[in-house]
Amino acid sequence: MVDRLGSLTRAIATLRKSLDAPGAAALKRSAGSPAQPQRQPHEGAQAAQSHVGTLASRLVVLRRDDPQRTRKALRLFIEAVLLDELGGELILSAEFERLVDRSLSAIEKDESLRDTLAQATQELFPKP
Amino acid sequence: MTLGARATQTGDVGPLWVRWVEQRRLADRHALVERYTGFTRMLAAKCYSGRISHELEFGDYLQFAMVGLLESIDRFNPDLGAKFETFSSQRINGAILNGVESLSEVQRQTSVRNRVVKERAASLAEKALAEPVSALERLAEVAIGLALGFALEDSGVYESDGERALPDNAYSRLEMHQLSQRLAECVKSLPEQQRAVVHHHYFQQMPFVEIADALKLTKGRVSQIHSAALLNLRALQKRHALFEMTL
Numbered sequence: 001m002v003d004r005l006g007s008l009t010r011a012i013a014t015l016r017k018s019l020d021a022p023g024a025a026a027l028k029r030s031a032g033s034p035a036q037p038q039r040q041p042h043e044g045a046q047a048a049q050s051h052v053g054t055l056a057s058r059l060v061v062l063r064r065d066d067p068q069r070t071r072k073a074l075r076l077f078i079e080a081v082l083l084d085e086l087g088g089e090l091i092l093s094a095e096f097e098r099l100v101d102r103s104l105s106a107i108e109k110d111e112s113l114r115d116t117l118a119q120a121t122q123e124l125f126p127k128p
Numbered sequence: 129m130t131l132g133a134r135a136t137q138t139g140d141v142g143p144l145w146v147r148w149v150e151q152r153r154l155a156d157r158h159a160l161v162e163r164y165t166g167f168t169r170m171l172a173a174k175c176y177s178g179r180i181s182h183e184l185e186f187g188d189y190l191q192f193a194m195v196g197l198l199e200s201i202d203r204f205n206p207d208l209g210a211k212f213e214t215f216s217s218q219r220i221n222g223a224i225l226n227g228v229e230s231l232s233e234v235q236r237q238t239s240v241r242n243r244v245v246k247e248r249a250a251s252l253a254e255k256a257l258a259e260p261v262s263a264l265e266r267l268a269e270v271a272i273g274l275a276l277g278f279a280l281e282d283s284g285v286y287e288s289d290g291e292r293a294l295p296d297n298a299y300s301r302l303e304m305h306q307l308s309q310r311l312a313e314c315v316k317s318l319p320e321q322q323r324a325v326v327h328h329h330y331f332q333q334m335p336f337v338e339i340a341d342a343l344k345l346t347k348g349r350v351s352q353i354h355s356a357a358l359l360n361l362r363a364l365q366k367r368h369a370l371f372e373m374t375l
Contacts, residue, residue, distance in 0.1 A: 016264075077268075078267070085362070089303050092303060093304045103278065106245050106248070106249045113249070113257075116266050119263030120266075
């Protein structure tokens, strides 16, 4: 298998870096200039421009008191992953939104993935 | 036939029938429904007690029976001399049987569909959980596998349904249509066994256990072949997409 998760792994690493940056200020900076190419190492430049790599700027707008915050964050993550994997042009399609919902719903129904979902949420909202 | 004769034939409810037939007032129809609800409930209970499938509840049977009652009231002609109970029992029983059949079929299909998606997710989860990667990467891997599968299933819809292939919002569907078609094309390049599993599972909605029977394999082996097929499809899809971009 060629580059099975290579680019995705790099994009997630970039995302994690943005999320781990200290405080909301870092996230807001990220929201203002999502690509931040000058801050990325050479191999991370592409990842920084991916949907996953720039997800931090979308997560930061989710309100802390929103009861659906966790689910919305996971949905945004899956949407970004699928856009990177299947093509960014899909964002124009209403059918694509349905595809994201169906995928998330199937994941939520799988009991063996419950821990993975909880851990993924923690990774998306790391404690300072 | 005189109105009196109608009343005699239909017993103490005769005048109500006369008014309903002559004037078609909703209030009289409601009164007739109330008058025969007990009779209808009895027929529904009889069917329910003799049921062979336990998927539906008594409320479902009663609902179907009430539909039959309404149709009977609308069509009954007292002038023909039959008792309403005799006329309607056939219709009510028929409505129950038709309803049970259609609802059972919908439930059966929904149940098969849920089962197929559930074991698909489990197959992908098993593979992802075995890898020493972060939760986000595991989640991404499963999500991609599931999305590829759903898009693959939709390729059958685009092929077989002419109306859906040419929708009003054609622009917004174009990209998904291309993805589905690309995936369907990629399936042809899979090794034979993987192609067979994908074909049975995604195009014929067969659960893994049935595929295992058909291919003389174990269910676990089918699950492995399934996850391997999706990995291959993922790589093939990317290659096809890149190739299309260069054209």
